Amino acid sequence: MVATLACAGNRRAELLKVRPIPGKDPWEHGAISTAEWTGARLADVLEGAGVHHDENLHVAFAAPDVAPEARPVQSYGSSISLRKALSAEVLLAWEMNGQPLPRVHGGPVRVVVPGYIGARSVKWVTSMTVQAFPSQNYFQALDYRILPPEADVDTVAPGEGIPLSSLPLNCDILTPTDGDRAAAGPLTIRGWALAGDGHDVARVDVSVDQGRTWRQATLEQPPSRWAWRMWSLTVDVDTGPLTVMARAWDDTGAVQPEFTASLWNPRGYGNNAYARIELTVM
Numbered sequence: 001m002v003a004t005l006a007c008a009g010n011r012r013a014e015l016l017k018v019r020p021i022p023g024k025d026p027w028e029h030g031a032i033s034t035a036e037w038t039g040a041r042l043a044d045v046l047e048g049a050g051v052h053h054d055e056n057l058h059v060a061f062a063a064p065d066v067a068p069e070a071r072p073v074q075s076y077g078s079s080i081s082l083r084k085a086l087s088a089e090v091l092l093a094w095e096m097n098g099q100p101l102p103r104v105h106g107g108p109v110r111v112v113v114p115g116y117i118g119a120r121s122v123k124w125v126t127s128m129t130v131q132a133f134p135s136q137n138y139f140q141a142l143d144y145r146i147l148p149p150e151a152d153v154d155t156v157a158p159g160e161g162i163p164l165s166s167l168p169l170n171c172d173i174l175t176p177t178d179g180d181r182a183a184a185g186p187l188t189i190r191g192w193a194l195a196g197d198g199h200d201v202a203r204v205d206v207s208v209d210q211g212r213t214w215r216q217a218t219l220e221q222p223p224s225r226w227a228w229r230m231w232s233l234t235v236d237v238d239t240g241p242l243t244v245m246a247r248a249w250d251d252t253g254a255v256q257p258e259f260t261a262s263l264w265n266p267r268g269y270g271n272n273a274y275a276r277i278e279l280t281v282m
């Protein structure tokens with residue numbers, strides 16, 4: 001199955017310009033990738049172990065890698081609801097793009113949770129526990145949460161803030177890139193768009209006049225409903241500085257928020273404001 005894994009910190013660099021976020025990677029136009037995953041359905045493994053659907057249960061995953069940034073220092077872990085764990089798209093994967101899963105991407109076996117933030121796709125998974133509460137691991141109980149702007153990450157209690165699971169509706173511009181010089185005349189803009197858990201990208205708009213007018217990009221058919229949707233648009237550009245903006249709509253009619261400033265949060269997650277790049281047209 002083709003699925004996109006996106007880090008919740010994707011596009012964090014733009015949040016850092018609003019207010020600093022110490023100790024977190026300043027991801028720019030990255031921390032997202034798409035691959036073909038092969039493995040067993042987690043649902044089949046759970047059903048084989050006699051697990052039945054129950055709205056109140058969670059599946060916690062454990063991994064062996066010790067995270068020095070965790071409080072207290074501990075190995076990586078997280079959980080998803082049993083409802084999501086039993087859905088057909090969640091895999092225990094051992095191949096990526098037809099090759100044995102490379103160690104760096106979680107080989108020999110990792111969890112792949114399409115539609116959710118990358119943090120739930122636990123690599124090098126060593127055990128799974130069906131339990132009545134979400135994982136108490138640092139990366140579920142403390143990290144990967146949207147905290148209110150005034151929260152102090154050093155003193156915040158476990159369980160505070162909004163735990164991230166479904167990805168936010170998002171898009172980005174892949175070419176050209178920020179700071180590029182372009183020639184006057186026709187310019188083709190390309191990018192990706194991805195909707196939250198179980199939703200489809202319905203439309204992508206592009207503006208080259210600071211958001212005064214928008215044109216609809218051409219959408220490619222996504223390789224699966226769990227993968228990003230590529231889009232492109234050719235516009236005519238004149239010499240001078242140029243701002244290109246893009247925004248995606250999903251199948252519920254929701255659109256991305258316009259401004260990064262309103263999204264700032266102390267750990268720098270979930271930046272899904274309009275994509276924006278600055279170019280110089282020669």
Ligand SMILES: Nc1nc2c(c(=O)[nH]1)N[C@H]1C(S)=C(S)[C@@H](COP(=O)(O)O)O[C@H]1N2
Nearest residue numbers: 006007063065076105118119121122123124
């Ligand atoms: N065991 C383990 N699994 C993990 C992590 C980790 O640090 N340890 N990082 C998570 C995060 S935050 C992301 S975004 C994805 C990245 O997957 P990739 O390295 O295959 O791109 O793995 C997730 N699974």
Ligand SMILES: [Mo]
Nearest residue numbers: 007008118119
């Ligand atoms: Mo991540």
